Amino acid sequence: MVxxxxxxxxxxxxxxxxxxxxxxxLSPEEQRLHxxxxxxxxxxGAWDVLIEQLRTTFPENGVGNITTSRDASFWCAIYPRRTPERSGVHWVYVGCASIIAxxxxxxxVQFEYGERRIFRQLDLEPPAVEPAVTMARLMESTMDLSLLPPDIANHPAPVFVGRKSPPKTTLFDALFTSYPDNLP
Structure with a gap:
């Protein structure tokens, strides 16, 4: 329950x-997060299990644990396999599990792949397509978490998170990341 x-x-x-x-x-709040x-x-724990489940479920794609401790969540991503035949525009699917809620x-996140990767678009709405649907199901069952609805994720939060400051900071920024498009 959210x-x-x-x-x-x-x-x-x-x-x-x-x-x-x-x-x-470092503020006292950031010290607590650290x-x-x-x-x-x-x-x-469950995060490692989730990563292995994703790798097993999507062997044709690259699955990465892209967690950084600058955020308030574990991160993972499902990348399209990069081959010369697969250049072009592709979506990377990202899952975030908050460590504070x-x-x-x-x-x-949509990128154009060619000689180098170029950012094209960010879609923060949970997509109802594969592999996002399976990623969400595994996050719920493996980690016992609830999906944060977009209307709550977009709610303003009166805190400073990374490069975000009020009134632009949202609960998404505070619970997950203020750098959603900055993927390795």
Whole structure:
């Protein structure tokens, strides 16, 4: 079950600062997030199982664990296999499992593949196509998380997250990432 917007805002304020620090020092909120990451990275668990399930389910694609500790979520992506015959425009499907709230999201980023990869489009709505549908089902069953609905994900959050600041910061930024199109 997805927590209320009020509860999610309370969680966001616990792990992200509500004021900008001109000295750019680690805030108490960011320190809490850093400490939570230390705990999450030390314990093996459902995330590793999910990555293996995705690799088994989609052997024809590249599945990557693209988690970084600058965000509040584990990240994974399903990439199209790159071959000279598969150049052109393709979607990369991304799954994020929040470490601060019992929610996840699935979205997609479109790139043009050729000599180099060029960003084309970001679609933050959970797509109802494969492999996104299977990714979502596996995230729910393996990690016991609930899909964060787009209307709640887009709700403003009064916190500073990465390159986002109020009033542009959303719960998506605070619970998952403020860099959704920055994929390795």
């Amino acid at each position: 927590p209320s917007i009020e509860k999610l805002l309370e969680i966001a304020r616990t792990y992200w600062p509500s004021q900008e620090d001109p000295n750019q020092e 400490e939570l990451w230390q705990t999450k990275l030390e314990e093996p 019992p929610v996840y999201t699935v979205y997609r």
